[in-house]
Amino acid sequence: MLNRVVLVGRLTRDPELKFLGDGRAVANFTIAVNRPFKNGNGEQEADFINCVVWRKPAENVANFLEKGSLTGVDGRVQTRSYDNNEGKRVFVTEVVAESVQFLEPRNRQDGGNNTNNNSGNYENDPFSNDSSIDIQKFDLPF
Template identity: 60%
Template sequence: MLNRVVLVGRLTKDPDLRYTASGKAVANFTIAVNRPFSNQQGDREADFINCVIWNKAAENLANYMSKGSLIGIDGNLQTRNYDGQDGKKVYVTEVLAGSVQFLESKNKTASNSGNQNQGSNQPNTNTPPDGAEPIDISDDDLPF
């Protein structure tokens, strides 16, 4: 049997770090993952995936990543249930992340969110790393 999930997306809000009664760290977070195709109106849609991570990885995620950060996760899908306040069973499906990769620095995330607030007619001041040649490719040509 195989149950493996690999996702790349952006945090929709800051991770929610908590500690169990025994002192284990646990962070709940949601990532927005773009679908690889456009809808009939030509817009890209995203899925919002609920995730949980434990221990030191949870603390690192909460300490170093925030809303808008690009991350990659590797884990598995799990379903759990509990009795809600109204007495009905509540089912939750989420990704139990085994590891998280930080795909951009915290400073880059801050500058990206700042750039989003600027007008769309602002020139792109991003420069490629030393020795790298810029490429001319459309987002529609990318496989992700």
């Protein structure tokens, strides 16, 4: 059996970091993943997918990602349920992230000095701006 999910999207809000009683860190976040087609009105639609990540990766997500950050998530789908305060059963489907990739440098709100712990010079990174590259199907080698 296989339960594997790979997603690329943007965070819809800042991650929420909590520490459990035993000291384990857990972060919850939601990413918007564009659908590969437009609806009947020509508008791009997205799915909003809840994700959870544990331990040190949870702390990294909370420290380095924020609303709007482009991220990649590799994990599995999990469903669970609980009884809410009104006694009603609530069902939750989420992606449990085994790996979270930071796909762009942190925002440069500090005047251009990048404080990201990833090694690399983003000042000369041709992919660090918001411009898009138009790649046609015949440009791909496969």
